Amino acid sequence: MQPKEILKEHVSKTASLTDEQFDYFFSHFTYKTFKKGQTIIGEGDKVDCEYFVLSGYLKSFFINDDMKMFILQFAMPTWWASDYNALYSGERATISLDCITDAEVLCLTGHDREKLCNEIHASEHFFRWRTNRGYVAAQKRLLSFMNNNARHRYEELLAQYPTLYNVVPKQLIASYLGVSRETLSRLYHS
Amino acid sequence: MQPKEILKEHVSKTASLTDEQFDYFFSHFTYKTFKKGQTIIGEGDKVDCEYFVLSGYLKSFFINDDMKMFILQFAMPTWWASDYNALYSGERATISLDCITDAEVLCLTGHDREKLCNEIHASEHFFRWRTNRGYVAAQKRLLSFMNNNARHRYEELLAQYPTLYNVVPKQLIASYLGVSRETLSRLYHS
């Protein structure tokens, strides 16, 4: 399937744009490819895009003072990723984004997103709903952190994204769950 | 200050509505008052409103199988609160909402929010930005959970919302931080 069709199918699930509107909408996106391990957003970068994943897996993550990594999100096809705090506030990136596998993405600048939201009411509707789902998901994950232990969170993650298990190194899954890789290893070997 | 002015000042920070548009916008809100301890949304309820706080403090929270409470959010004046998952999906409430102090709120039904978003582009813009900020805040809190210990999170919370310390029982602060009240007590007595 072509990038344009993938995005169109995705957007049309929450917003009704006419064909001409969608053509215009799509014209603001830039196609890019990245290799496994490549950095898309590095700490301290100026952030001016968000990324729609066409193929491959990305991760967005934070590195603390002890060089420990925490994964905020695995981004898979039809997911969006960026350092949204930096993108909206204009601050430098504290969240990094890189490629777990080779990946194809569509880039949209923050400027163009706002322009599209102004010009096409339906596109603002789309972005409102997208963020909405993200907000609800973040709240759920927060609750899961407070409520559940590591094993529970691990099972939850695999139930929700079975494909991750094969694609993503266990270390990264541990970083997502907020436990050490040793603990994760012990979890599923007992 | 009047409810209408409070909301107008709040909305105008992110969206430009004409006076007539705002009058129309405001006409969809219902003013309500609640007493300290009163439940606004209870577990299992049908959720059809979100609430804009004019005065007082609310808390949104989740109770797990062991009857342990986890606080998702303290809502203070000019904040919004609801069980957004339930409100958007139509499912029954899993998140409850009640009053820490006497409170005045403005209620907006989910139906009216969507109606307003359709009819007034600027109001969709407002709700997109509001949710945006919520999303970024939820992500930050998630990172803080993974990265910081209880003491650090406690200091972070007090630095951000100094007024909470006087208004909110320590038990609730513990529930927000995701620690036991005993642990919280030990934190600031040493």
Add this chain to the structure above:
DNA sequence: TTTCAATTGTGATGTAGGTCACATAGTTTC
């Protein structure tokens, strides 16, 4: 195929924070 690096497994030990039990304040209620 050999080599070197990255990933994963596993034991020993440390620690933050949980749980239980009970004491001590404060606050409503009658």
Add this chain to the structure above:
DNA sequence: GAAACTATGTGACCTACATCACAATTGAAA
């Protein structure tokens, strides 16, 4: 103002998970 709650403090002990050290395995490179 006594009684009855509700919110807090504090000790003793427990548990999930972290950390460190090193072994084993897998994978990529040459």
